[in-house]
Amino acid sequence: MPHRFDFLVLGGGVAGLSFALQAARHGTVAVLTKRERTESNTAYAQGGIASVLAPTDSFDAHIEDTLVAGAGLCHRDAVEVTVREGPERVQGLVTLGAEFNRQTSGEFDLTREGGHSARRIIHSGDITGREVQRALLAECDATPNITFFANTAAIDLILDRRQPRPGTSRCVGAYALQENGSIERFLAKVTVLATGGAGKVYLYTSNPDVATGDGVAMAYRAGAQVANMEFYQFHPTCLYHPEAKSFLISEALRGEGGKLKLKGGQTFMERYHPLGALAPRDVVARAIDAEMKRTGDECVYLDMTHMGRAFLTERFPNIYATCKAFNIDMAVQPIPVVPAAHYQCGGVVTDLHGRTSVPGLYAIGEVSCTGLHGANRLASNSLLEGLVFGQRAVKVAQEEMASLSTPGEDPPAWDAGSAVESDESVVVSHNWDEIRRLMWNYVGIVRTDKRLMRARRRLELLREEIRDYYWRFKVTRDVIELRNIADVALLIVDCASRRKESRGLHFTLDYPHPDDHHWLRDTTLSREL
Known part of the structure; x- marks a missing residue:
């Protein structure tokens, strides 16, 4: 029932x-x-x-x-x-x-x-x-x-x-x-x-x-x-450490006076926006991405050392403790940070x-x-x-x-058909990793038509593989999530391919400026049933 x-x-x-x-x-x-x-x-x-x-x-x-x-x-x-x-x-x-x-x-x-x-x-x-x-x-x-x-x-x-x-x-x-x-x-x-x-x-x-x-x-x-x-928002500052998984370094650190610096100690945000490190997130994320590409460095640094240990431990106890667990004492050394996907x-x-x-x-x-x-x-x-x-x-x-009146006949129960237990779960983990990597490389902070086209071609093939797997084998949570990230990835690519301008979080080298005449509108998609 x-x-x-x-x-x-x-x-x-x-x-x-x-x-x-x-x-x-x-x-x-x-x-x-x-x-x-x-x-x-x-x-x-x-x-x-x-x-x-x-x-x-x-x-x-x-x-x-x-x-x-x-x-x-x-x-x-x-x-x-x-x-x-x-x-x-x-x-x-x-x-x-x-x-x-x-x-x-x-x-x-x-x-x-x-x-x-x-x-x-x-x-x-x-x-x-x-x-x-x-x-x-x-x-x-x-x-x-x-x-x-x-x-x-x-x-x-x-x-x-x-x-x-x-x-x-x-x-x-x-x-x-x-x-x-x-x-x-x-x-x-x-x-x-x-x-x-x-x-x-x-x-x-x-x-x-x-x-x-x-x-x-x-x-x-x-x-x-x-x-x-x-418009996928990349948070400018996530902890960069080989053992740290998805740990955010809050924007509040910059709100309290944190300074973004290069490896040599130079600040750079003043070259990108009048608000410097307090510029909107899209500006800061692109600036960090540009500096990392320019210098070849793997990260930039958020310097809070001028704030004092007492203030940092009281205002940011969780961030301070987490950084310390990775042998980073933010009271005496800058925090290595990189942008990461953050908000849809x-x-x-x-x-x-x-x-x-x-x-x-x-x-x-x-x-x-x-x-x-x-x-x-x-x-x-x-x-x-x-x-x-x-x-x-x-x-x-x-x-x-x-x-609403009392519902009528119940919809049918789930039909597993001829699905069997999977004997090749490696397909799920491999496709999961491939989707996430191609999205980062081709549909990330900076895009081009060519990158988007490559992403689309590969995603369409991957979705066929996933669809075949979904119907042949019994459903698991991993398969559910893989199917969903593949669908969402293609929606991101579809929307990004349609918008022939740069605006907010969507930045493309092929159309580097906003176009208010044609694109001051939402990019809307729907599936025909």
Whole structure:
């Protein structure tokens, strides 16, 4: 028998948990997490939440900073909604028990990050995401109507194709692989994608292993519109060390005065932008990439030695301890850093309440494309977006849920066909590595038409191999993730190939300048069903 709920939430980060808490007031909620409940992109967010909380700041200033960073592609209505509703959502976290750094006066200790004109980043040391998730999970555990299914990986969305008109198939849930190997139907009146981003599409990323683009891939296969996948944000500073895996060096270090330097100790960011090391992320990432290519060095360095050990251990305890574990004492030596894939600015197209183009399907958080981020996300607007849209989506989702009649005939159970246990899993690991490497080399910080064409040819071949493997052998979590990163990789290439200009996070040597006349618009794709 299928699992049946009013609301089905795929993903347990800030967006999914925010939605679940509010939706539980209106019906039963299932939250599926691919690994343990605490493993999400949210848990790795260091810097903080951008919001207008100081009397010297203003909504207009935060809106303008977001629009500038987005390089002309932000949707102003999405920006205004997010910025203006932000303070109330932050206060909601405080009410739930989330603890943020405060000054001796009791006021929030606000910091500043790249692209911001004011100190407006509320933070919990340098583990803000972990604290936000802790508070939300604790409240979920105390809330009736919410059921968690950990180690449960969604495979595909389930569509009810018995609709009166073509193209109106309703999403009624998802097939999901459980830890015991069974594939179950999770049915719901409203399905919410809160699956995060796709950093694992790239060889080097700040994202955890769960970030394989599952939501975007599933939504695209179900016919939902997807947009702006060419705008993948590369965080300028990840720890460069052979034993360090995906450890982010927060932008907050530069906000507090950290200096980017070359191996010889020279600063360089002043040659690229008036804001120097506090320039928007796309500028800083390209500058570091250019300097590494120019010098042949494997990394650049972030120097915090002038800040003093006492300040560093108090303000950045997690980063300080992690660097120390790799024999890097940031109080006396610069931190070696490189850019890495960090944040997906495009995604599943939604309106201002999270509704996608597929009836019954919503998308919130990093998986969505609301128009907030445009061509480049402003630092620390990501947790803010999850909080705001997690709440906004409930308002219309509960109305939609209440309006639906009792579902009719159940969709069919998962059909494994003649699939057998795999005896060649090496295919999965090899293709996984090849996709991530070719995306890094051909579809990374700097692109060309030729590189994109090479990437497309190879990806199309790889997808054929993966499709054959998927149908011949029993589904595993590794196969699910491989299939999804291959689909998302091709979406990134498709969007990047269409945009014949450079804007924000999409920089191509063939079209090095922005073209407002032709390209001041979203790049939208959808699959014909």
